[in-house]
Amino acid sequence: MANHLVIMAGGIGSRFWPMSTPQCPKQFLDIMGTGRTMIQQTFDRFGGLIDIEHVWVVTSKNFAELVREQLQGINPQHILLEPCMRNTAPCVAYVSWKIQAEDPEAAVFVAASDHLVISPREFQRCVAQGLDFVCGGDRILTLGMQPTRPETGYGYIEQGERIADPTLETHDAGKKGRRPSAFASLLSPIYKLASFREKPDLKTAEEYLETGRYTWNSGMFLWQVSTIVSELRQYAPEIAEIMDKIAPTFFTVKEQAMVDKLYDTCPKISIDYAVMEKTQLAYVMPAEFGWSDLGTWGSLHTLTPQDDDRNAVIGDGVKMIESEGCMVRMPQGKQVVIQGMKDMIVSEHNGTLLICQLSEEQRIKEWH
Amino acid sequence: MANHLVIMAGGIGSRFWPMSTPQCPKQFLDIMGTGRTMIQQTFDRFGGLIDIEHVWVVTSKNFAELVREQLQGINPQHILLEPCMRNTAPCVAYVSWKIQAEDPEAAVFVAASDHLVISPREFQRCVAQGLDFVCGGDRILTLGMQPTRPETGYGYIEQGERIADPTLETHDAGKKGRRPSAFASLLSPIYKLASFREKPDLKTAEEYLETGRYTWNSGMFLWQVSTIVSELRQYAPEIAEIMDKIAPTFFTVKEQAMVDKLYDTCPKISIDYAVMEKTQLAYVMPAEFGWSDLGTWGSLHTLTPQDDDRNAVIGDGVKMIESEGCMVRMPQGKQVVIQGMKDMIVSEHNGTLLICQLSEEQRIKEWH
Numbered sequence: 001m002a003n004h005l006v007i008m009a010g011g012i013g014s015r016f017w018p019m020s021t022p023q024c025p026k027q028f029l030d031i032m033g034t035g036r037t038m039i040q041q042t043f044d045r046f047g048g049l050i051d052i053e054h055v056w057v058v059t060s061k062n063f064a065e066l067v068r069e070q071l072q073g074i075n076p077q078h079i080l081l082e083p084c085m086r087n088t089a090p091c092v093a094y095v096s097w098k099i100q101a102e103d104p105e106a107a108v109f110v111a112a113s114d115h116l117v118i119s120p121r122e123f124q125r126c127v128a129q130g131l132d133f134v135c136g137g138d139r140i141l142t143l144g145m146q147p148t149r150p151e152t153g154y155g156y157i158e159q160g161e162r163i164a165d166p167t168l169e170t171h172d173a174g175k176k177g178r179r180p181s182a183f184a185s186l187l188s189p190i191y192k193l194a195s196f197r198e199k200p201d202l203k204t205a206e207e208y209l210e211t212g213r214y215t216w217n218s219g220m221f222l223w224q225v226s227t228i229v230s231e232l233r234q235y236a237p238e239i240a241e242i243m244d245k246i247a248p249t250f251f252t253v254k255e256q257a258m259v260d261k262l263y264d265t266c267p268k269i270s271i272d273y274a275v276m277e278k279t280q281l282a283y284v285m286p287a288e289f290g291w292s293d294l295g296t297w298g299s300l301h302t303l304t305p306q307d308d309d310r311n312a313v314i315g316d317g318v319k320m321i322e323s324e325g326c327m328v329r330m331p332q333g334k335q336v337v338i339q340g341m342k343d344m345i346v347s348e349h350n351g352t353l354l355i356c357q358l359s360e361e362q363r364i365k366e367w368h
Numbered sequence: 369m370a371n372h373l374v375i376m377a378g379g380i381g382s383r384f385w386p387m388s389t390p391q392c393p394k395q396f397l398d399i400m401g402t403g404r405t406m407i408q409q410t411f412d413r414f415g416g417l418i419d420i421e422h423v424w425v426v427t428s429k430n431f432a433e434l435v436r437e438q439l440q441g442i443n444p445q446h447i448l449l450e451p452c453m454r455n456t457a458p459c460v461a462y463v464s465w466k467i468q469a470e471d472p473e474a475a476v477f478v479a480a481s482d483h484l485v486i487s488p489r490e491f492q493r494c495v496a497q498g499l500d501f502v503c504g505g506d507r508i509l510t511l512g513m514q515p516t517r518p519e520t521g522y523g524y525i526e527q528g529e530r531i532a533d534p535t536l537e538t539h540d541a542g543k544k545g546r547r548p549s550a551f552a553s554l555l556s557p558i559y560k561l562a563s564f565r566e567k568p569d570l571k572t573a574e575e576y577l578e579t580g581r582y583t584w585n586s587g588m589f590l591w592q593v594s595t596i597v598s599e600l601r602q603y604a605p606e607i608a609e610i611m612d613k614i615a616p617t618f619f620t621v622k623e624q625a626m627v628d629k630l631y632d633t634c635p636k637i638s639i640d641y642a643v644m645e646k647t648q649l650a651y652v653m654p655a656e657f658g659w660s661d662l663g664t665w666g667s668l669h670t671l672t673p674q675d676d677d678r679n680a681v682i683g684d685g686v687k688m689i690e691s692e693g694c695m696v697r698m699p700q701g702k703q704v705v706i707q708g709m710k711d712m713i714v715s716e717h718n719g720t721l722l723i724c725q726l727s728e729e730q731r732i733k734e735w736h
Contacts, residue, residue: 356707
């Protein structure tokens with residue numbers, strides 16, 4: 001039973017312009033200036049847990065070359081190319097059908113390609129616990145991010161009943177009688193998943209926080225491939241039917257043509273709505289490894305180390321003078337002097353420069 | 369009696385960073401985005417009045433190549449290279465001694481290489497009148513810029529007695545009896561030059577404006593070469609002596625070596641102090657052709673056409689949103705979005721970006 005990683009890399013990151021462009025969106029960029037792109041960081045984060053031969057990427061046809069360049073060593077048969085965007089349910093179905101064809105016993109972690117994790121060690125601990133948990137039975141687990149503020153930019157997950165025993169024993173069920181591992185004391189609680197909630201208004205978000213029963217929906221899922229395929233068959237039979245038609249061509253030269261022909265007949269629906277809200281097998285594990293979907297410049301500002309004047313500066317040639325609360329992201333080596341700026345974004349990428357108020361970041365996509 | 373143009377091009381324009389750099393200062397840049405550099409515009413401005421074979425440039429040794437590139441067709445013997453900066457008196461002496469060696473009857477216009485003129489037609493009218501005036505006798509004429517505001521960044525010239533008849537007759541003295549030219553009615557008044565005044569404080573500048581007897585010192589001079597050489601001999605004998613030593617090498621391969629050897633023995637003194645304040649031959653003609661020394665980004669802001677929100681934008685890829693009072697100067701073709709900025713300078717040149725408050729422009733030279 002091998003662990004597989006599915007990286008969803010079809011997004012276009014329009015709010016992160018000018019760094020993110022339709023030709024090279026956020027997941028293929030080194031947003032944080034660390035030397036690794038977001039998708040590379042996503043892959044790196046699983047180091048030691050999941051091998052490159054078990055990595056799968058679902059992306060747009062336009063980005064195939066970027067994926068091959070940035071994740072060298074990936075099996076080209078594991079790069080799945082969507083001819084059009086059909087939200088996450090068809091995407092999950094396609095990759096799950098294909099993983100099942102290769103490894104029917106696979107345990108799968110589904111992750112977005114462009115999210116940020118601050119503590120990779122705690123992330124790995126959560127992944128390990130989650131994989132153990134879903135391997136212990138027919139379970140669909142989502143990682144809920146412990147909220148740190150009444151964020152209105154994320155969806156929320158409501159927790160149901162706490163399950164009795166999320167220990168290693170669930171996975172080691174075959175080895176009764178052994179003493180519980182010392183790791184048992186490090187395990188996170190796991191809950192039945194009660195419901196998904198759309199992005200709330202501020203008042204609702206504050207109420208969510210107060211109850212302690214809501215976490216942010218990060219879009220990270222874990223399951224055995226057999227479980228999700230079975231649930232998709234039950235709750236999204238339309239999609240399952242299409243996948244069954246494509247399946248005979250998997251790993252052949254005819255696969256892409258078949259996908260191109262049938263994929264856009266799938267309904268546009270998220271995996272949350274298609275399966276998670278209906279299945280009886282859904283669980284949520286609150287996690288605290290410092291997470292952001294890096295959806296906006298403001299989230300990057302929050303997560304980048306700041307100087308005493310709350311400036312977050314990425315780029316080694318930037319000199320800040322009498323400025324505060326700014327998010328500055330300039331190419332390495334570029335000489336920049338910024339004086340007298342407050343709460344602004346300054347970002348240049350591929351020769352395009354954006355200067356705007358942080359408070360107006362939601363409008364960035366209107367301007368280019 | 370030919371008309372000659374001397375362009376002083378030794379400045380370093382440090383307040384105009386990042387456009388202006390020690391390697392390529394302001395006069396060699398297309399600051400206004402017109403397709404012509406400042407020194408080219410300076411030359412262009414005399415089109416029809418002074419031919420390229422009568423143009424002289426005094427500049428630093430570092431800029432010889434830039435001058436040759438930008439003023440193609442100039443006689444290489446007319447590019448005078450200062451080994452060090454000694455203010456304007458030695459510079460004027462050097463070029464005057466050399467012009468006299470080539471054309472003892474020359475009438476000369478001395479201009480800075482990096483100033484802006486808004487109305488070239490009125491400029492040419494003033495030049496023509498000025499050349500006629502100095503050709504009519506032993507006279508040293510300076511063009512005083514009619515002040516439009518109590519500027520504290522310029523020196524001022526005090527006017528003395530108005531001279532009786534600045535008409536064309538002064539030049540046509542040999543043709544008595546002819547009716548005065550119709551141009552006579554277009555002529556500007558000319559005054560004896562009473563004194564030079566240093567950059568004033570605001571109160572003093574306001575008083576100057578009120579009297580109507582002060583103009584800005586633009587550093588534009590006109591004279592016959594014989595007049596200025598004679599006055600330099602009288603009032604700056606030290607400098608004259610040095611020029612007499614260099615003169616035998618003019619137009620030979622030994623000239624530069626001799627200049628390099630002797631030039632730094634000249635006193636550091638401006639032509640204003642060395643000659644203009646002492647001579648009995650100094651006159652001032654108020655002129656109104658829209659002038660700026662373009663010393664700062666603020667002056668460029670004032671002089672560039674502005675949109676309804678007082679933004680002056682140079683660069684065809686710049687989009688201004690909810691911004692006002694900004695001076696933006698970006699390379700042609702560069703895509704830039706600027707939102708929510710007020711009274712700021714945004715300028716990029718050679719890959720270096722400056723963003724700062726217009727009010728702080730005097731500090732720019734500290735930042736690079």
